[in-house]
Amino acid sequence: MLSYEFMRLALAAAVLVGLTAPTVGVHLVQRRLSLIGDGLGHVALLGVAVGLVTRSAPVLTALLATVAGAVAVEVLRARRSASADVALAIMFYGGLAGGVVVVTRAPAGIPVTLDGYLFGALTTTTRGDLVLFAVLAAVVLAVTIGSGRSLFTVALDEEHARASGLPVLQLNLLLAVVTAVTVTLSMRVLGLLLISGLMVLPAGCAQLVAHSFRSSLVIAALIGVTVSVGGTAVSWYADTPSGGTIVLMAVAAYAVLSIGRLARRGSPRHGPGVVPSPVRVG
Amino acid sequence: MLLSARPGGAATTLRTAGVSALTVRGGGFGHGRDAVLTGVDLTVRPGEVVAVRGPNGAGKSTLVRGVLGLCDVQAGEVRLFDVPRARFRDWHRVGYVPQRHTVAGGVPVTVRELVSSGRLSRLRAWQRFGEADRCAVDCALEGAGLAGSGRRLLAELSGGQQRRALLARALAGDPELLLLDEPTAGVDAASQRVVAGTLAGLAETGAAVVVVLHELGPLAEVVTRTVTLPGADAPC
Numbered sequence: 001m002l003s004y005e006f007m008r009l010a011l012a013a014a015v016l017v018g019l020t021a022p023t024v025g026v027h028l029v030q031r032r033l034s035l036i037g038d039g040l041g042h043v044a045l046l047g048v049a050v051g052l053v054t055r056s057a058p059v060l061t062a063l064l065a066t067v068a069g070a071v072a073v074e075v076l077r078a079r080r081s082a083s084a085d086v087a088l089a090i091m092f093y094g095g096l097a098g099g100v101v102v103v104t105r106a107p108a109g110i111p112v113t114l115d116g117y118l119f120g121a122l123t124t125t126t127r128g129d130l131v132l133f134a135v136l137a138a139v140v141l142a143v144t145i146g147s148g149r150s151l152f153t154v155a156l157d158e159e160h161a162r163a164s165g166l167p168v169l170q171l172n173l174l175l176a177v178v179t180a181v182t183v184t185l186s187m188r189v190l191g192l193l194l195i196s197g198l199m200v201l202p203a204g205c206a207q208l209v210a211h212s213f214r215s216s217l218v219i220a221a222l223i224g225v226t227v228s229v230g231g232t233a234v235s236w237y238a239d240t241p242s243g244g245t246i247v248l249m250a251v252a253a254y255a256v257l258s259i260g261r262l263a264r265r266g267s268p269r270h271g272p273g274v275v276p277s278p279v280r281v282g
Numbered sequence: 283m284l285l286s287a288r289p290g291g292a293a294t295t296l297r298t299a300g301v302s303a304l305t306v307r308g309g310g311f312g313h314g315r316d317a318v319l320t321g322v323d324l325t326v327r328p329g330e331v332v333a334v335r336g337p338n339g340a341g342k343s344t345l346v347r348g349v350l351g352l353c354d355v356q357a358g359e360v361r362l363f364d365v366p367r368a369r370f371r372d373w374h375r376v377g378y379v380p381q382r383h384t385v386a387g388g389v390p391v392t393v394r395e396l397v398s399s400g401r402l403s404r405l406r407a408w409q410r411f412g413e414a415d416r417c418a419v420d421c422a423l424e425g426a427g428l429a430g431s432g433r434r435l436l437a438e439l440s441g442g443q444q445r446r447a448l449l450a451r452a453l454a455g456d457p458e459l460l461l462l463d464e465p466t467a468g469v470d471a472a473s474q475r476v477v478a479g480t481l482a483g484l485a486e487t488g489a490a491v492v493v494v495l496h497e498l499g500p501l502a503e504v505v506t507r508t509v510t511l512p513g514a515d516a517p518c
Binding site for chain 2 (some may be wrong): 026029030031032034118144149151152155157159160162163164165166193203206207210211212213214216
């Protein structure tokens with residue numbers, strides 16, 4: 001498997017996406033926004049179609065479309081309008097429908113298939129793609145880990161964060177933009193319809209076993225890399241599509257952890273820190 | 283101005299001469315065009331523990347939230363440390379314990395993580411959490427009677443313990459003005475005494491405390507002054 005250049009590139013891309021997507025997912029799950037990535041994937045399709053039709057780089061146009069979509073979501077959320085829910089649906093399905101229609105207007109000679117974007121085409125990753133992925137992944141991690149504490153504080157209690165003088169709107173916009181970047185980054189690996197799976201399922205796994213927010217981030221990232229690399233390898237040997245295989249492995253991980261948790265229940269729980277520790281004076 | 287709303291006499295005003303922590307003059311608070319509270323005059327000086335009381339719907343929470351900018355100031359003037367609220371930027375000097383809170387999220391959170399989040403306003407962007415910050419969090423946990431519970435999951439705490447965790451979060455920021463909205467609701471008597479001691483200690487170090495209370499309870503011993511809001515029909 002590793003003797004093929006395209007598989008080495010594919011595995012490298014899988015590591016990058018497997019590491020970054022779950023760190024975004026933990027923040028989204030904390031805010032109970034786990035399906036936002038799915039909606040942004042729909043919007044990204046419009047960007048891809050526009051890119052194909054105008055002969056510009058689909059990754060770039062998809063990035064622009066998702067960032068615009070993510071900012072719109074945050075603005076709607078901040079306004080707390082009663083119709084925000086419907087507005088999101090209009091944007092997401094408008095994006096999906098727009099993509100499907102616009103792509104048929106592609107100039108002659110361009111293969112007009114969206115399949116690679118919808119379900120992923122990991123093995124078509126080029127060296128150039130990988131460099132771009134690495135840059136995007138670094139940006140995403142700088143935010144989800146570097147500003148993790150601020151994002152966490154806002155998610156925990158937005159009103160208190162505002163009263164403490166934190167730039168709440170800016171932080172929410174930052175997470176929205178990073179989500180959009182992750183959607184674009186994961187588009188080639190997983191496909192727009194499956195992206196949310198790799199963002200949210202590892203975070204869901206962490207929910208089952210983690211004992212803090214910080215450990216949730218670490219566990220989600222570890223599970224993300226494992227299923228991402230594992231799924232890519234399995235897809236090579238079993239000749240299955242990579243995106244679907246990766247997400248199925250994440251589902252399997254969730255199932256195993258759930259069963260493990262059920263099995264543990266009933267046995268006395270040895271929770272940490274319930275015994276008072278010596279008093280510290282500072 | 284120095285003598286306003288302070289029954290202590292000249293000697294006291296000399297001792298605390300300087301900046302008041304909170305000044306409200308002719309304050310009107312509410313949501314949008316709905317006025318909940320009008321004509322509020324209140325001055326709170328460093329070292330004072332002021333209880334705000336009044337019937338349900340009198341606007342106690344609205345007053346606190348208005349000071350913090352969480353609802354609208356419709357009339358009058360609010361000054362924090364003698365700076366008009368609109369120009370006030372030192373929000374790290376102000377601590378807040380909200381009345382109601384669901385400390386549930388989609389991801390497990392420890393008590394310590396919640397309390398540490400109250401320290402964030404003291405840090406500059408990208409600044410790491412240092413030893414002094416960890417120490418402040420330890421003290422805050424202790425002050426709220428939660429020493430040793432730092433590693434417990436928030437979701438596993440009782441309602442009263444969660445309220446104390448919110449108090450600890452506010453304490454972690456070393457506030458010079460602390461606004462508490464019914465911090466002892468649902469908290470048992472022993473823990474209320476711990477909270478009372480903590481607030482008294484805070485006031486001794488020169489912090490100003492404003493505490494909305496439905497029942498004084500053990501806090502009666504540490505309250506230096508009570509302000510009663512007249513009843514009104516408007517809900518907050």
